[in-house]
Amino acid sequence: MKRHFDGDLEDLRGRLLRMGSLCEEMVHYAVKVVVERDESYVGDVQAWERQVNAMHVEIDDVALRLIALHQPAAGDLRLIAAAIKINSDLERVGDQAVNIAETGVYLCKEPKIKLGDIPRMVEVAAGMLKDSLDAFARGDVALARDVIKRDDEEDRLKSQTFNELVHLMQRDASAIQRGMDIILIARNLERIADHATNVAEDVIFMVLGKDIRHTAGEIEAA
Amino acid sequence: MAVRGLRAGYAGGAPVLKGVNLDIREKTVTAIIGPSGCGKSTLIRCLNRMHEAIPGATADGEILFGGRNALELDPVVLRRAVGMVFQRPNPFPTMSIAQNVAAGLVLNGVHDRSVLAEAVEKSLRRAALWDEVKDKLDAPGVGLSGGQQQRLCIARALAVEPAVLLLDEPCSALDPIATGRIEELLLEIKETLTVVIVTHNMQQAARVSEYTVFMLMGEMVEYGLTRQMFTKPVDKRTEDYITGRFG
Numbered sequence: 001m002k003r004h005f006d007g008d009l010e011d012l013r014g015r016l017l018r019m020g021s022l023c024e025e026m027v028h029y030a031v032k033v034v035v036e037r038d039e040s041y042v043g044d045v046q047a048w049e050r051q052v053n054a055m056h057v058e059i060d061d062v063a064l065r066l067i068a069l070h071q072p073a074a075g076d077l078r079l080i081a082a083a084i085k086i087n088s089d090l091e092r093v094g095d096q097a098v099n100i101a102e103t104g105v106y107l108c109k110e111p112k113i114k115l116g117d118i119p120r121m122v123e124v125a126a127g128m129l130k131d132s133l134d135a136f137a138r139g140d141v142a143l144a145r146d147v148i149k150r151d152d153e154e155d156r157l158k159s160q161t162f163n164e165l166v167h168l169m170q171r172d173a174s175a176i177q178r179g180m181d182i183i184l185i186a187r188n189l190e191r192i193a194d195h196a197t198n199v200a201e202d203v204i205f206m207v208l209g210k211d212i213r214h215t216a217g218e219i220e221a222a
Numbered sequence: 223m224a225v226r227g228l229r230a231g232y233a234g235g236a237p238v239l240k241g242v243n244l245d246i247r248e249k250t251v252t253a254i255i256g257p258s259g260c261g262k263s264t265l266i267r268c269l270n271r272m273h274e275a276i277p278g279a280t281a282d283g284e285i286l287f288g289g290r291n292a293l294e295l296d297p298v299v300l301r302r303a304v305g306m307v308f309q310r311p312n313p314f315p316t317m318s319i320a321q322n323v324a325a326g327l328v329l330n331g332v333h334d335r336s337v338l339a340e341a342v343e344k345s346l347r348r349a350a351l352w353d354e355v356k357d358k359l360d361a362p363g364v365g366l367s368g369g370q371q372q373r374l375c376i377a378r379a380l381a382v383e384p385a386v387l388l389l390d391e392p393c394s395a396l397d398p399i400a401t402g403r404i405e406e407l408l409l410e411i412k413e414t415l416t417v418v419i420v421t422h423n424m425q426q427a428a429r430v431s432e433y434t435v436f437m438l439m440g441e442m443v444e445y446g447l448t449r450q451m452f453t454k455p456v457d458k459r460t461e462d463y464i465t466g467r468f469g
Contacts, residue, residue, distance in 0.1 A: 001467050073452045074465050075465065078454070
């Protein structure tokens with residue numbers, strides 16, 4: 001039996017996916033500022049952040065209304081609970097993208113500096129974000145598990161970038177400010193991967209009712 | 223209390239319960255939910271043999287209570303230990319509030335006034351009604367509001383100190399405030415006795431019970447912890463019912 005409530009849940013899911021795709025765009029454009037040294041992208045990133053912030057408030061409002069008016073249970077309840085948490089993670093992704101873009105604007109004005117593993121970090125984080133959202137859209141547990149596994153790769157790349165930049169700064173004091181900025185960007189990308197991991201964990205909870213947060217090594221059992 | 227292979231029906235009709243097995247845990251609230259006609263009221267009425275009061279009604283199988291099959295006990299003796307509250311409050315119309323509460327004890331041969339007075343107060347307190355009626359114990363029970371009458375019926379059931387209290391949709395005729403009082407009361411009394419409640423209101427089942435039974439077409443589909451049933455039911459039919467996809 002198709003319920004009116006199903007339409008409401010679809011609306012919630014659709015809003016979250018639109019917000020997610022905007023966040024993906026923000027990350028892509030923010031990274032262009034750094035990698036292509038083109039600060040013209042920063043305006044779009046900042047404008048989209050305002051949209052993402054508005055969507056963050058709207059989605060919470062919709063979710064609370066659905067809980068208050070429909071007293072959802074079981075799979076419906078898990079979807080709404082996951083949506084509330086994913087909403088917060090996506091809003092934080094948007095913030096990280098703004099941080100990357102604004103740091104990139106400073107770097108555009110300075111001499112070029114080695115980016116370490118930043119390009120590969122971008123690839124991993126953006127891939128994880130995209131796949132976590134696809135997993136949410138399709139309720140795909142296997143894809144969500146795959147996203148979670150990839151977080152280790154992002155952490156490894158971040159450490160490598162840190163080491164590389166620290167060595168560079170030790171050799172060249174004039175690169176300290178820029179080196180610190182690249183480290184901050186690596187940290188921002190690693191956080192985006194963490195948020196994608198959270199989204200993937202929420203997808204597993206939504207589909208299976210299993211809370212696998214803080215249970216490293218038990219992903220396969222989920 | 224444990225139910226084993228319980229089958230029940232009505233004269234000339236198809237079986238309503240088709241071999242139900244169920245363990246009811248002591249000193250907990252167990253809610254029975256399911257769509258109309260699933261057999262939940264028949265099940266609860268079998269538990270204290272009220273089902274057999276309907277001409278032509280049949281019941282076989284086992285209802286284990288205190289190590290014996292309740293279906294083979296004297297129904298009157300059984301009902302002293304397994305009390306029941308119905309959908310509509312039904313105070314005895316010719317009796318006062320106090321007489322209503324004491325009725326079961328009087329029927330059981332208790333006539334000592336001080337014993338009865340003590341039992342009336344204790345039962346009304348347990349039913350969270352004492353403060354509202356203590357100054358009018360001699361007023362007719364039917365003069366109370368619907369919610370108060372239902373708590374009076376609960377007090378009447380509690381007066382004989384049953385081990386199990388059965389409630390068949392006890393709040394369906396009550397407003398939300400009166401319903402809230404009954405629910406609070408159930409959460410209080412479960413410390414001392416076993417409560418089984420049939421309800422159409424799934425939020426009520428979620429609020430008051432620790433265990434939930436989902437019935438469908440005379441069979442028990444799922445039984446488990448309420449918190450699990452309402453967040454992660456095992457059977458798809460349970461999920462469909464509690465999310466309103468059928469019923």
